[in-house]
Amino acid sequence: MPMPAARLERMLLLLFVASSFAGLVYQAIWSHYLGLVLGHAAYAQTLVLAIFMGGMALGAWLVSARGGRWAGLIRAYAIVELVIGATALVFHPMFVGYMSLSQETVLPALEGESTIRLWQWGTAALMIAPQSVMLGMTFPLMSGGYLRVAPGQDGQILGGLYFTNSIGAAAGALVATFLLLPWIGMPGAIMVAGVINVLVGLLAWRVSIGAEAAAAPAVEAPSIVAPETSVEQSERKSLGRFSTLLLFGAGITGASSFVYEIGWIRMLNQALGATVHSFELMLSAFILGLAFGGLWVRKRSARIVDPVNAAGWAQVLMGLAALVSLPLFANSFAWVGALMKVLPRTDTGYDLYALGSAAISLAIMFPAAFFAGMTLPLFTMALLRRGAGERSIGRIYAANTLGAIAGVMLAVHVLIPLMGLRLAVTLAALADILLGLVLLRGFVVEYRQRPYFAALFATLAVCAVSLLFGAPDPKAQASGVFRYGNERLGDLADVRFLRDGKTATVSFYTQGAMGTIATNGKPDASINLAAGEPMDDEYTMVMAASLPLALHPDPERIAIIGWGSGLTTHTILGSSAPKLVDTIEIEPAMVTGARLYGDSVKRAYTDPRGHLRVDDARTYFSASAKGYDVIVSEPSNPWVSGVSSLFTREFYRFLGKHLGDRGILVQWIQTYELNDRLFYSMVAALIEEYPYVHAYLTNSADVIFIASYAPIRDYDAARLQEMPLAADLKRTGLATAGDHQVRRFADRAVLKGLIELFDAPVHTDYLPSVALHAPRSRFKGESVLSVSTLMGVGMPLLEMTGGRRPVPVSAQVAATDASPAAKDHVNARRVREVLLGTGTGKGLDAPIVEKLKLLRDPATPLPAWLDAASVIADFSLGYLTPEDLQGVWIDPVWVGDRASDPRVAALLSAYAAASRRDAAAMSTTGIAALKVLPQGLAPNLLRDHLLVIAMLGAVGEGDLARVRKLEDVHGASVKVSNNFYGLARAYLSAWAEANAKTGATATAAR
Template identity: 50%
Template sequence: MHLSTKRAGHALLLLFVLSGFAGLIYQSVWSHYLGLTLGHAAYAQSLVLAIFMGGMALGAWLASRFSLNWRSLILAYAVIEVGIGVAGLLFHPIFVGYMALSTSTVLPGLTSPQLAHGWQWLSAAMLIAPQCVLLGATFPILSAGYMRLAPDEAGPILGGLYFSNSLGAAAGALVTAFLLLPTLGMPGSMLVAGALNLLVGVGAWAVWRQTGDGASAAIPTGAPMQAAAVPTAGRGFVRLILLAAAITGATSFVYEIGWVRMLNQALGTTVHAFELMLAAFILGLAFGGLWVRRRCKSESDAVAMAGYAQILMGIAALVSIPMFNQSFRWVGWLMHQLVRDDTGYAWFSAGSGAIAMAVMFPAAFFAGMTLPLFTLALLRRGVGESSIGRVYAANTLGAIIGVFVMVHLLVPGIGVRLAVTLAALFDVALGLYLLRRVSPGRATRGYALASMAVVAAALVSLHFGKPDPHKQVAGVFRTGNWRVDESMRIPYLRDGKTATVSVATDADARAASIATNGKPDASLALNLSVAPQPDEVTMLMAAALPLALHPDPRRVAVIGWGSGLTTHTLLGSPVPRVVESVEIERAMYDGARLFGERVARGYDDPRSKIRIEDARTYFATSNRRYDVIVSEPSNPWVSGVASLFTEEFYGFIHRHLEEDGILVQWVQSYELNDQLLGTMISALLQVFPQTDVYVTNRGDLLMVASRDRAHAPNWAALAAEPLRSELQRVGLGSSAEFQLRRIGGPATLRNLVKLTGATPHSDYYPTVSLQAPRARFKGESADFLLYLTGNGLPVQDILGERVPPGVAAVIADTGASEAHMLALSMRSSLLAGRVDDVLRQRWPSFADAAEQLFVLSAVVVDGSRQKAWSQALTTVSENVTGILPREDVAMLFDHPAWLANAAQQPVEVRTLLAMHAAAARRDASEMLRVAMQVLEQRRDRIARDAREQALVVAMLGAVGTGKPALVATIERQYGPDIPPTQRCGRMRSWLLSWVDGAE
C-alpha cells in the first residue's frame, strides 16, 4: 500500500512534532547538565542556546551544501533522527565520565581561571555540538525532501514544518519541567528524548519506504529543486536576505533573554517559570509559521511580507515593555485570588504562562513568520532548495551572536530594557529597509502607516514602560504585593550578567536589604546603634561557629557574597590568614558596598579576596583546599541554586577541605517542607556523617559538617575585638547562646531523613529545584527540627542529643531566646505561686493559664474542675519543663507550694502532677510508669492535650529505659483515641521513627 502525497505530508508533519518535542527536552535538560560544570543556570542556558543554535546553523549549512547530491532526503532525515536518538541514549554516561575527568584531572591541573573557562566552555560545547549539528540538518533536509514530493507547495510546507516543529518544542519544554524531570530525572528524560528520536527515525523510514524508490512507490521521491538557470535574484539580494535572517535571529534571542530576565522579577527565578516563558516564546514562533502556511499562497511578495513582519515584531517588542510593567500587578492579583495549595499552584503556573504569553507571544509570532518568508523569497527567485539550509544557518548564526551580545555586552552595559528596545529598533529599521529598497512596490501607504505605528509604539513604550524600581524590588511572586511603599528608597538597581540586583532601604535609612530579581538575600541595620535584623544573626553565626569549632581556621572560603557580612565577621578575628569569597554575580558585590561600615572589612582588609567566579570552577582550579568553607547560596527554589545542595556537590566540597576541615551550610526552613529539607540533609550526611544543626532565628538553619571528627568548641576564640562586640550585639556573646541554638547532632539529622523517607539529593535528579517553588507558593515550612527544642518536653534531653542552657546562663533577650525567657518567667511564677509581672506583660495568654492553674489548685480539685486544671497544667509545663535543664525544673512539681491540700487531692490530680515531676527530673522509668497510669484515667476528667502529653511522656520513658519496642505498642494502644496536635503529634512521629528497627 502506497501513501498519497497528502497522507505522506501529514505523517511527516506529525513526525516533526515529535522531533521538536524531543529537541526541547534536550535543550531543557542540557541546561541542567551544563549548569553543573558552568556553575549558574543563566550561563548554562545562554551556552546551551548558543551551542544549540550554532550546531543547528552548522548542520543547516552542511545540509545546504551536500543535500543536493542525495537522492532520497526523507531517508537521510530518518538516518539523522536515529543518530540523534543514539546520541541521546548515550549522553548521560558520557557526561558522568566527563565530569569525573574534568573535576579530578583537568581543572586541578589548570592554573588560571581563563584556562579553566576555556576548558569548560569548549568541552561543554563538544558534549552537545554533535547532536546540535544533526538537529540543525533536520529542518532543511525534511523541508527539501517534502518539497520534492510536492514542488508547488513550498510556502505551506515551510510554514507547516516550522509550525509543527515549534509546536512540539513548546510542548516539550512544558512536559520536561512538569512531568519528565520530576518523575525520571535528567537521565530518564534523556532516554525519553532519545527514544522519541528513534521512533521518528523509524517513522520517517516507513514514509520513505512508501514514497521513495525503496518500494517502487507510485509517488516519486522527486528531483532536487535546483537553482534556476537564470535566477532572478542576484548575489546582492541573496546576501541581503541572509543578513536579514541573521539579524532577525539575533534580535529574537535578545528578546527571549530580555523577557526572561524581566519576567524573573515578576514570576520568580524558578525552573517552572523559565520553561513556561520558553514555551510561550516557542509557541509564538509556531503560530507565526502556521500563518505563513495558510497565507503565503495569496501573497505574491514574500519580501514585503517579511518586511511588515519585521516592523510588527519590533512594534510588539516595544509594547512588551509596558506589558512587563503590568505583569507585577497581574501576578499580585493571582497571588491574592488563589488558594495556597497544589491546585492553586497549578493555576498560578497557568497564570504565569498566560502572563508570559501576553509579553512574549506577539513579537514571537512575527519572528516565527520571518524564517519561512525569507526562505520562500529565495525559492521564488530561483535560488533552489539549498536556500533552505542557508537561511536556516544564517538565522541560527545570528541567534548565537544575539545570545552572546545580550549576555556579555548589552545587559551589563545598558540594561535589559534598553537592550530589548535596541533590538526592536533594529527590527523596525530592517523591515523599513526591506519595504523601501527591496520591495519598493509596497513603499507607499503601507510604508507610511508602518512608520507611524513605529513612532506610536515607541512613545507608548517610553511613557508606559518607564522603569519602576518599587515594582522590581517587591518580590510579588512571594509576597503578593506588586509594589513596595513609596517611602522605601532604592539607591541601587543594576542588571548583572545573571540577575537584577537591588539594594533598598527603609524611609529612615536605618536598615537595608539586598535582593536578586526581587528576592531578598540579606538584610541588616546600617550601623551598630540600630537594632539588628534577623538575617544578621545568621550571617554572624555562620562566621563565628567555624572560628570556635575549628582548631586553626587559617584558610577560609565563603560561597556567596550576599551582604558581605559573613566575610566581614570572619575578618573580625585575627586567626584567618585569608578569606576568599566566591560570588558569581559582580553586581551583588558592587551593590553590597552600600552597607558601608557594616561590611567594610570585606572590602578593605587585605586578607579578603573576592573571586567573581563559579565556586566549583574556582575550587577545582589548582585543586584549592581550605580549613573552612561557608556555603551561603540563595534559596534552593531559585533556578540553579539547588545544585549546591546535592551529594555530588558535597563530595566536591569534601575534596577541597583539609583533613580537619569544616563545612558550614546555610539553608532556610521557610518556603520549604520537611521532605525537601530531608532530601538535602540526606545528601549532606552521605558525605559528612558528622554534622550538627543549629537554628539562627525563626527561619534559618546552619549545618556544621566536619570532614574528619568534631572538635570541642573553643569559645575563647570569639573573645577578640571587634568580633566580640559584634557578636554580643546580636545575642551571641556567650557560649550558652550558641548552646541555646543547637538543635542536635548526626542522630537528629539521620532521624529526620528517616522520618521523611528522603533520598539523597542528586545533581541528576533535581527534586528540590522542581518541588521547592511549589512549597514556596503554598507557604510551607520545614519546621520539624524547630519543634524538637520548642515542644515543651525533654525529648532531645532523653535522646541524648541536647542539653538546654539553664537559669544561670548568660543569654541576651532576643527573638531566638524568647522561649528561654518565657521559661524563666514561668519558672519564677511557679516557685512563687503567683504570676510575675514579666509573664503578665509579655505573654498574657500564658499568664492566664498559670493564673487559672493557681486558682484551681487553691482548693481540692474535684471532678468537675479536673479537666480545666489538667489543661492549665499542660499549658504551663510545656513552656518550662523541656526548655530548661533538669536541675532548674526538677523542683517545680515536687510538693508545689501552689497546690493546696496535696494529700487530699484526687488520685487523678496527684498522678498527673507526679508525671510532670518525673518529666522535670528526667526520670525515665517513673515517666513511663506514671504516664501509663494517666492514660488509663477517665477521659472526661482530663483534657485532650494533657492525654497527648502523657502519651509522649510514656513513649519518652520507654526510650529512656531501653525499651524501644514499647514505644510502638503505646502508640497502637492509646494513639488512635488521641488525635495528633501540631506540637505533640510531631513528637509522636519523631519517637516512632527514632526507635524503628531498634532492638
C-alpha cells in the same frame, strides 16, 4: 508505489512535530546536565546555548553544502533521527562516567585556572555537540526532501514545517519540565526523547520508500556547462548579492530574536518569579509565537507574490511589536498583583497562576515572536523563487542560528550590563525595523513610497511612546509581587539602587531603618541600619559566621558562597583567626548594591584578607586548588531557578572534597516557602554525605546546619570575645556560647527521624524535585512546621533523641522574641525563679503567671491543679538542665502537702524522672502515672506528657521496638492535646524506626 500526497504530508508533519518535541526536551535537559559541569554563571549559560545553537548551525550548513548531491533526503533524515535517538539512550551513563573521571581524576591533576576551564568547556562541548549538529541537519533534510516530493509548494511546505517545528518545540519545553522531570528525572526524560527519535527514524525510513518514489530529482548544475552569457553572469551576480543580503538579514533577525527572548525572560522574572516553571512558560510563549508566524506563511504562501516585501513588513512589525512589549511589561506587575489577590493558595490556585503567567507571557512575547516566525520561511521562499536551490534552506537556517548565538552573547555580556534590559530590547527592535526598511526600499519588486514613509512615522511614534511609558516603576520591580500580591513597595520605601546585571536585576531599598537587597524582586537580606532591634536575617548571617569560628579548631581559610548583604563576610572578618576569606558571588551587581549598607558591612569591602570571586560556586571550586577549613553556603531560596542544585547530595560531596581534614560546612536553608518533605529532602542529601551534622534554628524561620566528616568539637567561647567580633555578637544577642547553643535542636539521629517521618527522598542532581515542586510550595505559602513545633515541646524530646543540649541558667541567655529557642529558655528560667521563690515572673505572659498562682495555691481543686502543673511543666521541664530543675521538678520545694495525694505523687515521680533524664525511671513512672490519672481527671496535655515520657524512657534504654509499641498500646486512649504533641509522638515512632535500621541510639541515652 508512491504515497498519496495528502497522506505523505500528514505523515511528514507528524514526524517533524515529534522530532522537534524531542529536540526541545534535549535542550531543556542538557541545560540541567551541563549546569552540573559549567555552573550557572552567565558565561556558562551562554556557552551551553552557543554549543547547542552552533551545532545546529553547523548541521544545517553541512546539509546545504552536501545535501544537493544526496538522492534520498528523507532516508538521510531517518538515519540522522536514529543516530540521535541511539546517542540519547546512552547519554546518562556516559555523563556519569565523565563526571567521575573529570572530578576525581582529571581536575585534581590539572594546574591553572585557564587549563581547568578549557577542560570544562571543551568536554561540555563534546558532550552535546555531535547531537546538536545532527539536530541541525533535521530541518533542511526534511524540508528539502519534502520539496522534492511537492515542488512548487515552497511557501506552504516551509511554513508548515516551521509551524510544526515550533509547536513540537513548545510542547517539548513544557512536557520536559512539568511532566517528565518530576516523574522520571533527567535520565528518564532524556531516554524518552531518545525513544521518540528512534521511532521517528524508523517511521521516516518507512515513509521514505513511498515518498522518494514520487520525488523529483534535485536540480544540480551539470558538470560540463556552456560558457555563460553576459546576461547570465549578471543574473548570477545579482542572485549572489541578493543571497548575501538575505543571509545577513537572517542573522540579524536571529540575533534580535534572542535579545528579545533573554530580555523578556529577565523582565518577567521580576513579575512572575524566577522559577523553572515560569522560565519554561515564557520560553513556550515565545516559541508558540514563532509557530503561528510559520502557520500564517503556510496558509497564505500561494498569495504571496513578493516574499521580500512580506519579509520586510514582518521585520518592521516585529520591531514595532517589541517596542510595544515594553509598556506592557511595565503594567505586568499590576496584572500579577491582581492574580495573586484573587487566586486561592491551593494546588488549583497555583495551576491557575501558571495559566495566568502563560497569558501574561503571551501578551508580551507573542506579537513580536509571531512576526519573527514569518521571517525565515519568507527569506527561504524568496531565495527559492530566485533560483537559489534547496541548499538555500540550510544556509538560511545556519545564518539565523549563528545570529542567535551572537544575540545571546551580545545580550548577556554587552547590551544588558551596559544599557539595561529595556534599552537592549529597544536597540534590537530598531535593528529589526531598520532591516525591514532596507528590504522595503531596495529589494522589493515594487517600491511603494506612501506605506514606506508610514512605517518610518510609525517607528518614530511607537519608539517615543515606548521610551515614555515603557519604564517600569522601580518600586514595582523591587516589590516581589509574585510572593504576596503587592504590585509595588509602599510610599515610604526608597529604591536607592536598581541595576540589570548579567544574571539578575538587583535592587536595594530602605523602608524606615530597614535596608533590603533583592534579586529580581526577591529579598535576599535585610539589615537594621539604625541602632534598634536586629532584623531576623541578621541573626542568621551573624551565626553563619560565628558558629564556624567557635567550632573549628583553626579556621584560617574560609570560603563563603553568596555575597547577599555582605554581613557574613563582614562578621567573619571581625575575628583575627581567618587568614583568607574568599566570597563567591555570581552577580557583580549584588556586591555593588550591598555597599549601601555602609558601616554595617564595611569590613567585607575593606579588609585585605577578604577577596571577592565573581563566579558560580561549582565552577569556582572546580577551578580552584585551594582547600578550605570552612565553607559557608548561603544561597537564595531553593525555589529560585538554578539554586536548588546547591542542595543536592552530589554538590555536598563536591564541597567536601574542598574541605580540610577537620573542615566544616555551614549550610543555610530557609524554612519558609517550603514544605517539610522538600526541606528534609535537602537535609537527607546532607546527612547522606556527612556523618556529623548539627542543626540550629537561628530565628523563627532559618536553619543553619554544621556538617563535617570529623566529630564536631565543643564551642571555644574565647573565640567569641575578640573585638570587633564581640561587638557584632552583642548587638544580636549572640555574645556567648550559651546564646548559640540554646538554638541547637538536632543532630544526625534527630534529622534521620524527621526524614523518616516525612518520607523525604534524598535530593540529587538528577532528580531536581526541589526546583520542580518548591515554586508551588511558595505560592501556597507553605512553611516547614516541624522544627519550631518540636522545639516547642516542653518534654526533653530533642535532648533524649540526640539533638538539643539544655543550657544552664548560669549562661544568662539573652532574651529576644526573634528566637523561639532563646525565648523558651528565658521563660523557663523565669518560671524556675517563681517556683524557687527567687523571682516575681516579670516578663512572663499573664496566663502563665495565673497558672503559677494556681499551682502554688493549696486551695486549687485537683483538676485545675493538674492542668496548671501540665502547663508549667511544658514551659520549664524540657528547657533546663537537671541541675537547674532541682527544687523545681526534682524534689520540688513548692508542692507542699499536695504531694501526699497518690495521683499527684505519681505525676511528680514521672516529672522528676524526666527532669533527671533517668530513662529506666521514665519508662515505669510514665505508664504508672498514666494509669492513675485517667482522661476526665487529667487534661489531655498531661496525659500526652506521660506517654511521651514513657516513650523517651524506652529511647534512653535503647529499646526502640518498645517506642512504637507504647504508641500502639496506649495511643488510642491518650487523646492528642495539640499539634505539638501529635507531631512529637509521630516523630518518636519515626525516630525509632529510622535509627533502628542502623542500630543508632541517642547520644544522651548512651
